[in-house]
Amino acid sequence: MSSLYAKLIDVIERQITPLAGAIGQQKYVTSIRDGFITALPFMIVGSFLLVFIFPPFSPDTTWGFARAWLQFSLDHRDALMLPFNFSMGVMTLFIAVGIAASLAKHHHLDSLTAGMLSLMSFLLVAAPLKDGQISTAYFSGQGIFTAILVAIYSTELYAFLKRHNITIRLPPEVPAGVARSFEILIPVLAIILTLHPLNLFIEAQLGMIIPEAIMSLVKPLVAASDTLPAILLSVLVCQVLWFAGIHGALIVTGIMNPFWMANLSVNQAAMAAGTAIPHIYVPVAYT
Numbered sequence: 001m002s003s004l005y006a007k008l009i010d011v012i013e014r015q016i017t018p019l020a021g022a023i024g025q026q027k028y029v030t031s032i033r034d035g036f037i038t039a040l041p042f043m044i045v046g047s048f049l050l051v052f053i054f055p056p057f058s059p060d061t062t063w064g065f066a067r068a069w070l071q072f073s074l075d076h077r078d079a080l081m082l083p084f085n086f087s088m089g090v091m092t093l094f095i096a097v098g099i100a101a102s103l104a105k106h107h108h109l110d111s112l113t114a115g116m117l118s119l120m121s122f123l124l125v126a127a128p129l130k131d132g133q134i135s136t137a138y139f140s141g142q143g144i145f146t147a148i149l150v151a152i153y154s155t156e157l158y159a160f161l162k163r164h165n166i167t168i169r170l171p172p173e174v175p176a177g178v179a180r181s182f183e184i185l186i187p188v189l190a191i192i193l194t195l196h197p198l199n200l201f202i203e204a205q206l207g208m209i210i211p212e213a214i215m216s217l218v219k220p221l222v223a224a225s226d227t228l229p230a231i232l233l234s235v236l237v238c239q240v241l242w243f244a245g246i247h248g249a250l251i252v253t254g255i256m257n258p259f260w261m262a263n264l265s266v267n268q269a270a271m272a273a274g275t276a277i278p279h280i281y282v283p284v285a286y287t
Contacts, residue, residue, distance in 0.1 A: 031103040032148055036261065038098025039091050046088025053080045091261070092143040096122040099151035107159040113184055114155045121150040121191050125199045125210040138211040141265020144258050145218050146211040158187045221259065
């Protein structure tokens with residue numbers, strides 16, 4: 001038994017610990033984690049508002065306070081849903097900006113500029129016009145994976161252009177703010193000239209825009225993430241990493257957050273529609 005234990009410790013120290021450490025320091029993993037942390041306050045407030053919008057009482061209750069609360073929420077449902085729709089309902093906008101801002105720090109770029117480029121990139125591919133109005137269908141959980149990809153793409157493209165001095169440079173006498181505005185003209189054009197034609201091409205070939213195509217690809221993974229084996233595996237990996245002296249929760253949440261938030265968004269949409277909650281494995285279940 002002691003020999004087996006020694007071998008297990010050796011495997012953890014020689015193979016698992018270095019790999020986990022590398023994953024934990026990987027710039028994309030840390031940027032995704034930071035992006036979700038950035039969006040977390042908005043999602044917490046939005047989720048908390050659902051308690052007031054949908055009181056935890058049975059419609060058949062005879063308690064006066066509960067009946068008054070239920071009636072108030074029913075009479076003012078649209079007004080009460082507005083803060084939720086502009087917090088939890090648009091969480092992918094916050095995530096896209098947060099991921100890009102974090103990734104920009106790895107490249108020593110301006111975080112605000114990278115965040116704005118990411119926001120434009122996401123809106124370009126995930127906010128199509130329908131009947132003269134912008135569709136917000138992918139501003140919640142359905143657009144999480146798109147937000148991650150466009151945030152990484154736009155920031156890496158910005159870094160590439162900056163690294164190769166493909167930019168508009170103004171004389172030193174020009175104020176820094178004005179110079180920075182002209183500096184990102186080429187990245188803006190490059191993003192538009194790559195993402196928009198790609199989106200149009202995918203729509204013409206597949207009949208769906210980029211977010212729809214991405215969700216169709218990751219749908220099996222999202223479904224698999226809400227199973228008992230996924231729960232057990234993530235908890236096991238977390239505990240093994242802790243045993244190896246690594247902050248397991250940070251690594252596991254950095255990888256699993258996109259799936260959890262997609263499930264959470266579907267749950268909240270179901271709750272808002274008054275239907276059954278479909279998913280079990282969400283951040284609250286893990287913690």
